[in-house]
Amino acid sequence: MNFDAPLDGWFTHLAWNIDLSTRGPFVKASSRRADYDHRLVNLAKKLRDEGATTAHALGVTVIVPVKGGPQYDLALLVHAAEPMRDSLVERTTALGFPSPELAMTARNGGRFGDTEGQDGEILLNHFAGETSSENAVEAWKSVSEWYARALKVDNSTLLEFTPDAPFLIMNYAVLPGKTVPFLAGQLLRPSFYSVVRKQLHNVGIEPFPLIARRLGA
Secondary structure: OOOEOOOOOEEEEEEEOOOOOEEOOEEOOOHHHHHHHHHHHHHHHHHHHOOOOEEEEEEEEEEOOOOOOOOOOEEEEEEEOOOOHHHHHHHHHHOOOOOOOEEEEEEEEEEEOOOOOOOOOEEEEEEEEOOOHHHHHHHHHHHHHHHHHHHOOOOEEEEEEOOOOOOOEEEEEEOOOOHHHHHHHHHOOHHHHHHHHHHHHHHOEEEEEEEEEEOOO
16 A cells, blocks of 8 residues: 655644534534534634645534544644644634633644545544554554555545644544445444454554534535
8 A cells, every 4th residue: 555745734633512412323413513613614714814734624423432432523623834722722712612622733644545635524533542653653554455445445644643632643534435334334344353453453542433524615
């Protein structure tokens, strides 16, 4: 599998629990959240106008029910030349947002394909464990070939978080189709357990996937 050179700059990932309620794994619509959606879309546009490489407001649609996973329904993902965590917390607080559930800074630990150049449902797969972020990055590389071959995932931008974050890495990718077939495509393949789950277990990391959509796109 060929990986592209990592992107320069820094990623900032902020996430909020605004009005999270689920039916099974699916996040319910919320009129209260819709107002925050609008504010975050406008902020993302301002950030792009101010020179951010990319800035996306993300609405979570599916939370895979794994114990210990992140619980949020709205997020902001920004790629810029400098870390922006503190300034973005200040700016979102000024817009009336509560304290974020997550406020994390990352470098691009690896990538393949073009995540920004295509539309679709977004995978935000958080990984945590008792190992180093470097080991987690290598584990992501080792299972990426399976996802490309078995599920036709043709892109991924991996965020490697700084040591103060509760997660080691996050796989940010556009899915090749709809969420339910993608998730079923994993669970119904024996090789998912013998290859993907086994390799992650051997490294000592656990995945916590969410599915989201880009708001205002």
